[in-house]
Amino acid sequence: MSHPLPRQKNLRADTAWVIYQVLEQGKSTRECLAQVQRRHQGKDNAWIQEMSLGVFRHLPILQHWLRQLLDNPLKGKKKVVEHLILLGLYQMAFSRVSTHAAVSETVNAAPYLGAMSLKGLVNAILRNFERQSLKDQKIDNPIIKSGLPKWLFKKLETAYGDELGPLVDNMNQKAPIWLRVNLLEVSRGAFCQQLDDLGVTYTLPDAQSAGIILTSRVDITAIPGFQEGWFAVQDGAAQLAATYLQPQAGDNILDCCAAPGGKTGHIFEIQPDIGHCTALDADETRLLRVKENMQRLQHTPTIITGDALEPGTWWNGEQYDRILLDAPCSATGVIRRHPDIRWLRKASDIEALADLQSRILDTMWSLLKPGGTLLYATCSILPQENVDQIKHFLSRTGDAQLSTLTDGESTQKPGRQILPGEQQMDGFYYARLIKSLH
Missing domain, CATH: 3.40.50.150 (Vaccinia Virus protein VP39)
Incomplete structure (x- = not known):
């Protein structure tokens, strides 16, 4: 069952809606984020993106916890609340959000999703998660630990065997931003000087003569030469x-x-x-x-x-x-x-x-x-x-x-x-x- 975007904006309700659309409706994150982020400003938009992508990275462990805390799966229009709870669990286990804010703000988001009657359930589940110290529970199942769907884990296990552990670890890291300098317009050295002047830190790869790996966060469009075509964003492998x-x-x-x-x-x-x-x-x-x-x-x-x-x-x-x-x-x-x-x-x-x-x-x-x-x-x-x-x-x-x-x-x-x-x-x-x- 599809679920409409909440009528009134709310940070956590909108994030839960994105998670629901991807997991239940098969929509792409980019498409859903674009709809939601029109309603919010800078820092809030970054938060929505960070939290929704975080849930996707850690979904198997979040679902594992949810199954222990929720007696019966929610159905129909209430299903979206499961995704709100997953967001709450992610904040408590993996983010810098304080436990108090994670619980109270997630509970307060339920009415925005048409689930006023489920505020008590959301509150009870998040408090039980903290009370039972589930975050510290040892997980032995390698598929749950991997953060991958079972079918993909099995295919990678068959293909890569002993290399699987490091491969999965790398798949769960955040990817760096690579630039490719347009050497028809500017030399890499001259472009790096512009980055130095801005205080942007970076490293230079060996195999890509036009490549730069950014090591500090920066608004790409604010880097000198963006409009003039001095560089493009492109991963090193694609280069x-x-x-x-x-x-x-x-x-x-x-x-x-x-x-x-x-x-x-x-x-x-x-x-x-x-x-x-x-x-x-x-x-x-x-x-x-x-x-x-x-x-x-x-x-x-x-x-x-x-x-x-x-x-x-x-x-x-x-x-x-x-x-x-x-x-x-x-x-x-x-x-x-x-x-x-x-x-x-x-x-x-x-x-x-x-x-x-x-x-x-x-x-x-x-x-x-x-x-x-x-x-x-x-x-x-x-x-x-x-x-x-x-x-x-x-x-x-x-x-x-x-x-x-x-x-x-x-x-x-x-x-x-x-x-x-x-x-x-x-x-x-x-x-x-x-x-x-x-």
């Missing part, structure tokens, strides 16, 4: 795409599934003399972001709305020298950045995504020139979408050859799998393929 693609002067390039355009912009920045670049995406709304970013960064791709599986509706018939295929995927590699992904994805999605990726790969391959390069990319950490996908493609595609990105690659283990937290990057996968000349 490898344009480098791995190796664009050359005069190339005809397709960036397939291009939104929001970070990789498109980077292609121009490392090879300003490319012949032509097409940015393709099926989502017209997300392409608006590509247009905005390209205008700000002063790059000039041809931007097309189109389905990668239906090139007949948008392709001009000229084969491409290079194709970047950033395929639709589970986004399991960016869970630390978008914790709601854990609860929006289902086990059945992976099979469907792997099938879609396979069909897009075959279609894009037919648009590539002999001798051309296709770079396959996902922000997933599941082998089914990555190494297995490329193994199957190589076995069925006679004119495809693997072009290695790392020393340890082979046709039996193709591509580079980056795990979340590796060199402070998001989880990402790349495989580079060359089309034979004959």
